[in-house]
Amino acid sequence: MCGICGCSNPSGTGKFSVVDASKVSLLTTHHHNHGNEQHSQADNQRLIQVELDLLSKNNAYAAENRAYFQNNKIFVLNLVSSPGAGKTTLLVETIKVLKDKFPIAVIEGDQQTEHDADRIRATGVSALQINTGRACHLDAHGIGRAVQTLKVKSNSFLAIENVGNLVCPSSFDLGEAHKIVVLSVTEGDDKPLKYPDMFYAADVMIINKIDLLPYVDFDVERCIDFARRVNPTIQILQLSATKSDNFSEWTDWLIAKMQ
């Protein structure tokens, strides 16, 4: 039986067949002709086998952050979406509801400007803007430094608003407890299939701007089905950040996580 949809086993075999795990094809796509051959031959060349993940540097910083967050009881969410899905609005409205319940801090990632950090500061909560310049994602090293600069309090909620981009931020662990992907109904219900990596990496999908559902062609059920195909265990919330529809479902979720 599938634990996601509760379906019964259609084939009834339940057998685990082991298939050759790595059908490896080797292909060389890049070769240099060394102009001078002085180091291409001989002199004690050796082949070494390693296992070095390309993201290992970032992952090491993320692990440090995660340990720091755990020791200081800081609950951290990493919000990702396309530009304009409503992350900053969601955070501003969340802060208005929750700021008397526990300390909140925000790290804002954008390629340029302080605009979003200013919107957060207007609520009375401290915010730090990271301008990533040419880079299209936040990385764990930058977050570690930002947390020190911001002096994030113990027992607090730290929200990280990532750069608006549904591609790279999926690969860069920041040390957060959960990635939350925000999808607004004006973007189309097939986003989970168009950008599967992000929906695979996220633990929660927030479908935002549901107040606009009457005006757009967005099939909520279809969207949920697509998201679950990519990530069978993804949790889903539907709300409007500006009209506060279903908003307490989200804030209740957060409050429960803070306990």
Added chain:
Amino acid sequence: MHELSLLENVRVILEDHAKKQNFQRVEEITLEIGALSCVETEALAFAFEAVMKGSLAENAQLRFKHIDAQGRCLSCGQLTVMEMLYDACEHCGHPHVDVVSGLEMKITELKVS
């Protein structure tokens, strides 16, 4: 895309590793890339030379080992080939599949001197 930052990581990883394993130059790097990892090998190859310039891997040859992706069907429990993260089970058509392999992005072999 983030191929540039990945390559900058490769450079740093190689420099760290050179100290540990005591080598001065890298002649050849083999990267294992899973079919579901979100990197373009062409983009990596394209930026490789520029990023490695001035490092111990300047002029190194870059090779890729492609790893096919497989998932385990949450309904029938069999292994199934995946080309996309959302592929259904090839045996029973069930839409819910857990990825088992294919997300790899790592350096697996170095020819050094």
